[in-house]
Amino acid sequence: DVKVTQSSRYLVKRTGEKVFLECVQDMDHENMFWYRQDPGLGLRLIYFSYDVKMKEKGDIPEGYSVSREKKERFSLILESASTNQTSMYLCASSHRLAGGYNEQFFGPGTRLTVL
């Protein structure tokens, strides 16, 4: 079974803190993704990585950065957390295939609260 794990299920941080969210997958997937999910707004892509050290902005990258130093690990960084970044953060991974056969598998999510 594909396994995607995230470092924390729940996290509480203060405004202005630097926050690291980590994601690890064990299926040798090329692609990794960070989403946030908010009521009424659905799943929104923050950043996407298609290879080690390669990254691409998603739909809402402002206020976030990412790091992918190893194939299995993808980190999301909130440089200076703000209250509007309170959300559920979901990591996903998939193979990278040109035909579009790219099933994404999700981690359990991190519910982040910024006070």
Added chain:
Amino acid sequence: QKEVEQNSGPLSVPEGAIASLNCTYSDRGSQSFFWYRQYSGKSPELIMSIYSNGDKEDGRFTAQLNKASQYVSLLIRDSQPSDSATYLCAVNRAGGTSYGKLTFGQGTILTVHP
């Protein structure tokens, strides 16, 4: 126009009935279509993927794809209370280097009552 549209529901069906969930998409170049189930407070779980026109069956689930009409559906036969969840439709983004990117619908809330 939203890229992937679903009725938000809630869709309420009695136990044992067929639940029908619908999704339309705008990108004609999309090739891959997925249905995810998400229980409250949990992450999305992939339940079906479909890549060609027609029906694909897996247990009580049937996915239907009509690319000409840009329409995907999910049928759940013999619905159970444990099927109560939000169902997300996802469609791959076509073109460029978007290999693997998906666009998600807002989700349809399904409630199966005993």
